[in-house]
Amino acid sequence: MKWITREHVKVDRVACPWLIKKFLNPEAEFYFVPAAQVAGEARRLGAIPFDVAGAELGHHDRECSFEAILKKYQLAANPALALLGKIVNGADTDNALYHQPEGPGLGAIAEGFRHLGYADDQEVNAAERLVYDALYAYCQEMVKVGKPDGAYK
Numbered sequence: 303m304k305w306i307t308r309e310h311v312k313v314d315r316v317a318c319p320w321l322i323k324k325f326l327n328p329e330a331e332f333y334f335v336p337a338a339q340v341a342g343e344a345r346r347l348g349a350i351p352f353d354v355a356g357a358e359l360g361h362h363d364r365e366c367s368f369e370a371i372l373k374k375y376q377l378a379a380n381p382a383l384a385l386l387g388k389i390v391n392g393a394d395t396d397n398a399l400y401h402q403p404e405g406p407g408l409g410a411i412a413e414g415f416r417h418l419g420y421a422d423d424q425e426v427n428a429a430e431r432l433v434y435d436a437l438y439a440y441c442q443e444m445v446k447v448g449k450p451d452g453a454y455k
Contacts, residue, residue, distance in 0.1 A: 303327045304349035309334040311423045313394040313412045314353045317368045317386075319427050320434040325377055334423035364399040366391045381450050382441035389437060389452065403453050408437070 305322060307315050311334060322330045335343050337354060344351045352359040353367035359374065360367050368390040372378040378387070391397070392405015393412060411433060420426045444452050 303329070304331045304333065304347050306333040306335065306340055306344045306347065306349040306351050307353045308337045308340060309423055310416075311426050312416060313390060313409060314367045315423070316412065316427050316430045317390045317434060318352050318359075318371055320431055321368060321371055321377070321383075324438075325383070326375055332424070332427065361395075364391075364395065366394045368394075381445045382438060385441040385444060385450060385452050386438055389441070
């Protein structure tokens with residue numbers, strides 16, 4: 303399964319590949335290209351576009367692409383993934399939908415990764431995978447202790 307999105311990844315374009323590899327297809331391949339080339343390259347490669355204008359798996363209303371993938375592939379029933387979706391949304395948008403307190407922290411971490419000198423988007427995604435593993439573990443723990451909306455304290 304091939305997936306394609308815009309280059310210069312940050313929050314959603316790192317979270318989505320993590321979600322896809324972890325819960326949909328561990329062998330998924332990802333392509334990162336200039337925004338204007340996504341549609342043409344998607345057709346050429348037979349890839350599924352995400353987090354790009356007009357994509358089914360993109361931002362809709364105030365929800366982010368991560369949430370679109372959760373819905374399409376029936377992953378939103380997992381309360382830890384649903385919480386992670388809110389955190390990703392809070393980091394990737396103006397955080398007005400959920401006012402998720404963890405969102406700005408994830409946004410800062412994602413911005414920091416962009417300044418660490420990785421060669422390309424593939425390397426950024428590989429480096430940040432552990433961040434999303436840790437966030438998912440946090441979300442699982444929040445659900446376990448009765449805090450399905452997060453807000454660790």
